[in-house]
Amino acid sequence: MPVTLLHPPAMNPNDDTDDALAGLIHRSRRLEDAPEAAIQHALALFQRAPVSAKAAAAGWRELVARLVSDTFDMSPQALGLRGGKAETRQLLFAVEGRDIDVRLSRGDGGWELWGQILGPDEAGEAELHCGEWQASTPWTPLAEFRFRDVPTGECRLTLRTGAWISTLPAFRIPA
């Protein structure tokens, strides 16, 4: 079936007239930027290579996680919140039929990360990397986990059970 074009064919970007190039630039507004979270996930593919190798060696299935929402992207007004003493941030990820709820809160002792896997999995482990710092902890029977005194900077959370492993898109904890 022929493609119906509403726009004329592309001008040659090597056209040596300024007007032609200007027209092409103007038309490039039609390109859309990918969401930054998706870009970060793609960039993380390179850093995740060791995890993938580890997963393959262990016979785990590697699941792709997607960031669904991040309250850090919303203004307090949008969230209907008033300014308070505690800073909190909620991130929600989706991993093949599971929702991963991650909450960051800053208290007197620094940042704390709490998370919960909402899905069919009963037991597993969470591993958090923030720069050189790393820690791991098993999930509770409610599939919850918690890390205290988390340093600032870019962090990456990996979840694994006996059957699968998933590294969530990186997120940044502000200073």
Place this chain on the structure above:
Amino acid sequence: MDDCLSPEAPDADALLLADPLTGLAGPVPSDAELVARCRAGEAAAWSLLVRRYQRLVFTVPRRAGLDSDDAADVFQHTLARLYEHLDRLDDPTRVRAWLVTTARHETLRFLRARARTPRIAEVFESEGEDETEGDAVERVPDPARPHDEVLGELQDLARVRAAIDLLDPRSRQLIELLFLQDDPLPYDEIARRMNMPEGSIGPTRARCLAKIRQCLTKL
């Protein structure tokens, strides 16, 4: 001196100088060079490759009518496939065409998996009003065909935007004000925002376009 450079460039050999996030520019690595450096394990080369083509890969599913979340899924799967195939790309100089083809395939796969009627974006709009998923899938053009104007144009547009990303911040700002606004801005407003005489806009515009043209020869 290479005009496709920023004045900030401190090191002519630094790969990250062209990273739009840093605002720094430098020698422009070709796609083939980036693929080779990715194969050698350079994360910075992967970052440049992703940034260079993120708009193109994301726009393909958006043009097929997927919403932003679904298009992000296609985007992630497409980039994951590129990462998996880095060592097996027959012709690294054609990575842009490979990405478009793969993004289209991932879009079709997504449409079939979801088995729902997509909203069809303007480029794929047909005269008929009764849409079925099959119709929509058929009308997403095959980039392998020689006369595929739609995806061919997207590649040209992405190439131009990648060239703009390589400009120094001030040149890029002028280009954005001149050409990337939905409603054209008058020169006096551009002059005010750029803090430059209105009479300088024309000559500066010409110099910026020349820089873009030079960058295009390397992309």
